[in-house]
Amino acid sequence: MAERLYREIGESIKQEIAKSNIKVGDKLPTERVYAELFGVSRTLVREAFIMLEIEELIEVRKGSGSYLKNNLSLKANNKVSDVGPFELLQARQEIESSIAACAASVITKQDLQKLQDILDIESAELEIVEKANNADRDFHLSIAQATQNTVLLDTATRLWDMRDGNPMWKKLHARIQDTSYHDQWLEDHKKVLVQLRKRNAEGARQAMWQHLENVKQTLFKLSDTDAPDFDGYLFAQPNS
Amino acid sequence: MAERLYREIGESIKQEIAKSNIKVGDKLPTERVYAELFGVSRTLVREAFIMLEIEELIEVRKGSGSYLKNNLSLKANNKVSDVGPFELLQARQEIESSIAACAASVITKQDLQKLQDILDIESAELEIVEKANNADRDFHLSIAQATQNTVLLDTATRLWDMRDGNPMWKKLHARIQDTSYHDQWLEDHKKVLVQLRKRNAEGARQAMWQHLENVKQTLFKLSDTDAPDFDGYLFAQPNS
DNA sequence: TAAATGATATTGGTATGCCAATATTGGCTT
DNA sequence: AAGCCAATATTGGCATACCAATATCATTTA
Numbered sequence: 171m172a173e174r175l176y177r178e179i180g181e182s183i184k185q186e187i188a189k190s191n192i193k194v195g196d197k198l199p200t201e202r203v204y205a206e207l208f209g210v211s212r213t214l215v216r217e218a219f220i221m222l223e224i225e226e227l228i229e230v231r232k233g234s235g236s237y238l239k240n241n242l243s244l245k246a247n248n249k250v251s252d253v254g255p256f257e258l259l260q261a262r263q264e265i266e267s268s269i270a271a272c273a274a275s276v277i278t279k280q281d282l283q284k285l286q287d288i289l290d291i292e293s294a295e296l297e298i299v300e301k302a303n304n305a306d307r308d309f310h311l312s313i314a315q316a317t318q319n320t321v322l323l324d325t326a327t328r329l330w331d332m333r334d335g336n337p338m339w340k341k342l343h344a345r346i347q348d349t350s351y352h353d354q355w356l357e358d359h360k361k362v363l364v365q366l367r368k369r370n371a372e373g374a375r376q377a378m379w380q381h382l383e384n385v386k387q388t389l390f391k392l393s394d395t396d397a398p399d400f401d402g403y404l405f406a407q408p409n410s
Numbered sequence: 411m412a413e414r415l416y417r418e419i420g421e422s423i424k425q426e427i428a429k430s431n432i433k434v435g436d437k438l439p440t441e442r443v444y445a446e447l448f449g450v451s452r453t454l455v456r457e458a459f460i461m462l463e464i465e466e467l468i469e470v471r472k473g474s475g476s477y478l479k480n481n482l483s484l485k486a487n488n489k490v491s492d493v494g495p496f497e498l499l500q501a502r503q504e505i506e507s508s509i510a511a512c513a514a515s516v517i518t519k520q521d522l523q524k525l526q527d528i529l530d531i532e533s534a535e536l537e538i539v540e541k542a543n544n545a546d547r548d549f550h551l552s553i554a555q556a557t558q559n560t561v562l563l564d565t566a567t568r569l570w571d572m573r574d575g576n577p578m579w580k581k582l583h584a585r586i587q588d589t590s591y592h593d594q595w596l597e598d599h600k601k602v603l604v605q606l607r608k609r610n611a612e613g614a615r616q617a618m619w620q621h622l623e624n625v626k627q628t629l630f631k632l633s634d635t636d637a638p639d640f641d642g643y644l645f646a647q648p649n650s
Numbered sequence: 651t652a653a654a655t656g657a658t659a660t661t662g663g664t665a666t667g668c669c670a671a672t673a674t675t676g677g678c679t680t
Numbered sequence: 681a682a683g684c685c686a687a688t689a690t691t692g693g694c695a696t697a698c699c700a701a702t703a704t705c706a707t708t709t710a
Contacts, residue, residue: 174470175663176460200691211665213453216692220416220457224464230414232692233672253561261561264508272504304434311484321493321501321572325565327484331466332561415693440661451695456662472662473702653710660703666696673690680683 176217179208183218184227188242198228198236253332255339255389262329263382266310269326271375273316274366281316285363288312292359296352307334309359313366313378345392358384416457419448423458424467427482438468438476493572495579495629502569503622506550509566511615513556514606521556525603528552532596542592547574549599553606553618585632598624 183204192198201219205212219236222228229239273281288309295301307330314326333339358381365373423444432438441459445452459476462468469479513521528549535541547570554566573579598621605613 174463202691212692213664213666217457217460219692220460221464223414224461230692231672233670233690235672235691257559258561260512261559261565264512264562265505265565268504268508272500308481308484315484319497319501321498321569322504323484325501325505325568328565328568329561442661452662453694453696459662470662471702473660473700475661475702651710653708655706655708657707658703658705661701663698663700665698668693668695670693671691673688675688676686678683678685680681 175210176214176221179204179210179214180218180221182208183215183222184242187238192238194238194241196238198238200235253336255333255336255342256386258329258332258336258339259382259386259389262333263379263386265325265329266314266382267375267379269314269317269322270362270366270378271371272319272322273313274369274371274374276318277316277366277369281312282363282367284312285309285316285366289356289359289363292356296356302352306355313362316366342389342393351388354384354388355381415450416454416461419444419450419454420458420461422448423455423462424482427478432478434478434481436478438478440475493576495573495576495582495633496626498569498572498576498579499622499626499629502573503619503626505565505569506554506622507615507619509554509557509562510602510606510618511611512559512562513553514609514611514614516558517556517606517609521552522603522607524552525549525556525606529596529599529603532599536592536596546595553602556606582629582633591628594624594628595621 186204186207187198199207201212201215204215204218208215219228219230223230227238227240227242228236230236288305292302292305292309295305311323311326311330314323317323358377362374362377362381365377426444426447427438439447441452441455444455444458448455459468459470463470467478467480467482468476470476528545532542532545532549535545551563551566551570554563557563598617602614602617602621605617
């Protein structure tokens with residue numbers, strides 16, 4: 171529980187909008203109306219409106235009212251949890267290796283230093299799962315950031331959000347924590363950094379590709395040997 | 411102006427966090443502290459916190475406090491309209507060429523036929539801008555679909571939504587409609603399809619890369635010659 | 651001494667009230 | 681009758697005050 175109330179109100183408002191026949195550009199009921207409708211204070215409705223505003227669903231104009239900005243049906247709430255870990259890994263292998271190649275040619279000394287720092291943390295905190303995980307994510311996303319292309323960073327972030335929000339992945343990854351595969355991956359990361367230092371685009375692409383190939387193989391073995399409950403998530407197996 | 415104050419406060423708080431040495435997981439100063447610091451009411455700070463919470467930057471716990479959830483520096487600006495056309499094209503070049511390579515090895519006969527049909531439409535309706543545009547999108551997204559990887563399709567769709575929702579891109583693209591660059595691009599598309607038919611991954615990658623390179627060059631010329639208002643959107647130029 | 655407990659402080663949660671910007675209305679002028 | 685303008689209503693913006701959950705700490709008790 172402990173869901174924040176403004177989120178609930180926000181979702182309720184979305185439903186109300188969906189039920190009504192409000193079109194894009196139309197004016198919404200006022201904050202006061204929703205407040206009375208839901209039996210809460212206007213403050214809460216206002217907070218919910220802020221949420222919808224940030225989601226670019228509505229536009230708020232002082233003294234005038236609030237207006238529907240985007241079509242609610244295009245929300246495209248991708249069921250993150252429906253994506254299999256291997257399908258996601260396959261996509262990451264394609265995209266992140268390209269990102270690594272792209273980063274290699276434009277990466278700055280500061281970025282390289284930052285990556286080195288992250289690797290230091292990673293090797294120091296290797297046994298603390300939480301920390302190692304964060305360092306892992308930081309390493310990959312920092313490379314995306316080094317491309318100086320916000321779209322690439324945005325895309326990579328999205329892929330990692332998919333991973334972290336995926337229950338299947340958590341289940342799979344939980345099995346690894348005892349083993350020492352993190353060592354292997356740390357070595358992979360180092361190899362990637364070496365290529366980035368050399369500003370070798372194809373080398374970086376290859377190193378990142380191999381790294382994610384290793385991750386795929388590792389997880390595949392684990393899911394294959396003692397996890398029959400991953401059937402149906404294997405359609406995008408390694409080396410497809 | 412008319413910027414909503416809570417956004418300003420939110421950005422200020424981000425700066426404060428950046429200046430401080432608060433790490434992920436650490437507790438942030440309380441709402442009251444920020445309120446006094448900025449000389450505003452706690453309500454506003456609270457609204458700013460909601461914004462940061464939705465951005466998944468912080469986590470708010472009742473009675474306890476607010477905590478840094480994600481690394482501030484890795485947060486991408488998801489403001490679609492803020493992304494320059496060339497930055498987006500650069501990302502598409504990286505990602506879509508990888509997608510083409512991936513598709514080449516798993517593409518089905520049906521997919522190939524579908525692509526052929528789209529190209530037929532494209533060449534038939536070449537002069538009808540709207541139709542040509544749709545066919546263009548269909549061609550690219552169908553390739554993504556051919557990978558049989560929903561994450562890749564989702565990513566590609568996202569990139570095209572960014573394009574179509576971008577006012578700058580519309581402005582740029584409007585200049586093309588009179589010219590016959592679509593011919594060139596149709597030829598590019600045909601070359602991509604040839605490589606896909608051969609199931610030549612590297613060939614498909616190269617063809618798609620070259621296609622988007624051509625698009626970049628074309629748009630770059632146009633923006634360079636008679637569109638001084640695209641300054642600031644060119645930081646991700648071709649061949650960076 | 652250490653664990654349990656209850657009082658107190660801290661912190662986010664919610665409601666109410668007034669302010670400022672905008673929209674609407676009604677009367678006046680032409 | 682049409683258009684302008686002022687009075688008024690509507691609506692979101694912001695601040696203050698009090699509530700509830702959590703944390704902290706002093707006291708008690710085994």
